[in-house]
Amino acid sequence: MKLPDQRWYIASPNPDQVKKLVAETGLSPLLAQVILNRGIDSPQLAQVYINPETENLPDPLTEFPDLFPSIELLKEAIETGEKIAICGDYDADGMTSTSLLLRAFNHFGGDAYYEIPSRMKDGYGINERIVEKFAEEGVGVVLTVDNGISAYNPIKLAVELGLTVIITDHHDLPEKLPPADAILNPKLLPIQSPYRGLAGVGVAYILAVTLAEALQKSDGIIDSLLELFTLGTIADLAPLVGVNRRWLKKGLKQLPNSQLVGIQALMQVAGVSEEQKQLKPDDIGFKLGPRINAVGRIGDPETAIELLITDDPAIALERAMQCEQINSQRKSLCEEIEQEAIHLIRTTPIDYKRDRVLVVVHPQWHHGVIGIVASRLVERYGVPVFIGTYEEADYSKIRGSARGIEEFNIFESLVYCYDLLGKYGGHKAAGGFGLGSDNLIAFQERLSQFAHQLLEPHHLKPLVKIDGQADFKQLKTQLYENIDSLQPWGIQNAFPVFWTPNVKILEQRTVGKNHLKLVLGQDDGQEIKAIAWRFGSYFPLPKCLDIAYKLTENNWNGAVNIELEIVGVRLPAGATIKPHNSFTYQGKDYICYYSEKEQELKIKNSQGKVLAIRKGQRKGLLGINRQEAQEIDVTKKPYYDIIRAAMNSLNLTK
Template sequence: MVEVGRQQQWRLPRPIDGIPLDRIALPQPLKAVLYRRGLSKTEDVEALLSDQDPPAPHDHFPQLAQALARLQTACRTGESLAVCGDYDADGMTSTALLLRAFRCLGADPKAAIPSRMDDGYGLNPGMVEQLHAEGIRLLITVDNGVAAREALERAADLEVDVILTDHHTLPDQPPKAMALIHPATTPENSPYRGLAGVGLAYILARTLALEMKRPEAIGSSRDLFCIGTVADMAPLTGANRSLLKEGLKHLHRSSCPGVQALQQLAGLGDRPLVADDIGFQLAPRINAVGRIGDPVLVVELLTAEDQDQAYELGRRCDVLNRQRRDLCDAIEAEAIALLDSDPSPLPPFVLLAQSHWHHGVIGIVAARLVERYQRPAALLAADGEGLMRASVRAPEGFAVDQALKHCGHLLERFGGHPAAGGFTVQVSAVTELHDGLNRLAAAWIAQRGEGLLVEPEALLTLEDINHDLWASLQKLEPFGAGHPKPLFWSRGCRVLDQQSLRGGHRRLTLEQDGAERQAIIWRWPANAAIPQTIDLAYKLNQNHWRGETRFQLEIQALRDHHPVMELSRGSGVYRMQRLGPKALQVLNPAGESLICKINDMGVLESEDSRAGHPYVAGLLQEACVGLGLCP
């Protein structure tokens, strides 16, 4: 969403001297993106582009052998066991993955997932006692467990074996279990370090099936791995990347009826999928159930063997997803109205509380407020007598976990990571808490600056956007956390036509030097004007509509175009402008002119000796990027 009337900070990419990664067969703008992301060596990019399988997991997970030995016994004897999952997409896909595999291998597994509203997060002593009463003597946790100290102690008292598979932060005191499968137990540079819960479940199931010589047991496991990994926003590096890259080639032909039903309901057709299809189409339909419904519904969907039953379960997920969207929209509108009606300035840390808000969706709305206001946000809802429970989100650079730790003396419970977190607080402490969070956020904003931060990674002309560039961009897939889709920018594009679309979106036809391309802005107000000539930051996509495929620029930010660039240095202003496609002119504060050209190797050249001075050379390089003379 592009915010209207908001201050924007455009930070253009740092200049690159010469042509980077000259031995890599990619278009120059894509090489510039990779180089600026730190992939400065040819072998780094070759590793990114390779399809090499991850190494044998036995060499990376020190307690994997114990877990496999216990599971083989359970499978060979038909033992009843429980897979204890979580109510988000990672936990639900992990649970379904292990249920499908264990059943095929001979065990008798059942799912045990706590209720978001009634039980809270993770394994608890009551669950352990109930499962023990049902005759269960083996528990496998997925996407939770390392912090469940009381539940693990109760399991030990009842002589219930526990295999922990979790990727959340390990406590100072090691959890009590017969085996721990956790990324932090792998060697420091292990490709398995970034696995989410579903990745650990996949490694466990795959290794077990191969050792038992039953590869058919994991026939659809890779599909569930793909969905859970993208949904959990796990970093798409190392094993995550290689497994996902291979899995996406086959996901659209999944043998799992539940996955087929989700794709059918999302209208994805029979084309190969990309990570965005999971993130924006499949994952929300799964996550919605865990947020406002019963997560068992998703487990039943993803373990169903009958296509008709799967479609009906998928349709119920679809209904819940629409309800989730309506809830989010209503809470977002109420939150914005509360902020707009307050005559005081917007606080550095946005904190809003309403007792009737739904716990399951306030995190989504908090993220929307972060996107809108570019500052940390927490939404609070009632959580029993005298307590409120919150979800927190923040822009990159503000550490949520550290902020909550700093204010921990005011909180009943809290946890999270740098980008997101949650806490429970006494109603009486909310004002003091907000004061403390405001102080932290104000210091962060003073250092970062106000407004929307726009940081494009490479320049494209509209003519550059062609099938060759698109094919090369696909080689860098899959995109996601840790390896995002590139943010490009183009300058001096004329708006030839614009159309308002249903849902508050705007479609533009852009022109630059004779090349025309289509662009879209999501959620653009109908009464907001767009300048005639713009600079824009965007992500490149393809739009499939009625059998036709077009390039589509998804605009993230735009600004009025100015052909002359001004840089303030000290008490003076330098004015810079292009002189044709490969030259620029700089006027210093005294009005003196310097002309510089860019050679075929991307290096600045000038007959003026002043261009060699480090201070002037730095200005020229910055102007080269700002005026669109280099990627």
């Protein structure tokens, strides 16, 4: 029997601060702990956190030095009919940014069109080919969105060709900034600025709203821009702090009644209820965002942009259905590549614990989805992951994506390897890179050197961050509603996680492909239902565990119940579990475990079916879970022989 190999970090805020915050805000002690854990350590900051509208924001024109000149350049271009070219990106942030500015310029009467680099042919960001194309087509102003800050040579070429260039981006700054006419990037702002966490779509939103005010054309456009900002910010995993939190709180309320037919169609095909009072970040992060992102990963970005700029409901529904189909293909690709990567790691084998970083490269993987697979491998192995595939038929070039853990900075690791790479970029949590195949071994060694400077062996486990301890009697509807009122939760403002020790596993069964449904209890008789996503391989769980979880709300047939989403389990202090044994019978692998207390032998095959036999019984149960298992005669073949093999492996007598 095995359990997830996790590390738990349980926050312990100062009890006096908790009491003070409870007294001055009226929050429950549990929620006061959560807010303190987010760095909100004064009643004034807590009030802004609870109601972001109360914060006095600095004027963007004073925060972004190049915003005023950008507005002047764009006003002149619109008034003179000069052609404006938007160079976007093929992820959700880039496509929503592009759509936002196209809608804005159309409303302002500007002559604007867009270009998205090809993920497979061009790679990320504006390049010389696109710049030359813009010059040939008579473009006057080039406006980059969600890219451009690292494109020194293409921007230099654009300026030399007489083009005006405005960069709007949010990625980390290179040592040398491009020679653009104006640069809008929140990374140029002081770290305490409320605008610091903007994604690319946030920068585009500020530019468009400020331009609308300058042109006195704000009526009829601001709401739609806010909705696109909301969609792109959450889909890009931007930090939900500062102005992001303030504007998203408003945007999430608007989205169920969106005036954009593309968003309406996307919600329809994704199964997002229009009856919701407001959307939650998870509705975008797990439903809407992936359908847009999938188009940029394995399809044509034009599909998503048409979806977001059209005012024709028929076109919107057609494009939304195309997004749905492409997303289904993306899911299948991810599952296939993930399984191939796991097999490669296991059979090579790759010693990621020794290297403190996992580098896995394989031909014929689709570059558009390997970043998603990298995230899943980080969840599985708890180490920074660099995953790549070969670009050329002769395997001469590798293109890859990277995802990090809390103690590891992806962008800095790529900078550490800069001389081995042809192209790279990103930020702390994620990045992309390209290199020649002959540099692969050196790249692996250099990354391992970097990782050893930051990571200790105890870091190499998936991290579960916990806000505080709770009893089941505290997990009521009111607590969930209070948590829900503090939306949006997300990056850098994670949804609260609580833990409860010594929980009894009263019922458990596998559901779907690899999940567990549970009924949990405490000694005082309190019970609650729970779901544990992707925990199927740990079935059956021990009868008593410490659990870490999020609160969820289950609506079924008009009844609303609070349930738990399990994110971590561990043995209670002092408890031990007899490890399972593995054995092979007729070429097939099995694991088995004997419970002394219940006097029951359990044997599990590779398909997840469990054979359970109590000592002295001729009948056993066979199935994925006990509720749906079939009764069988264990004295008959092949069960009798499999049981004997299991008992031999456990050194048990008949």
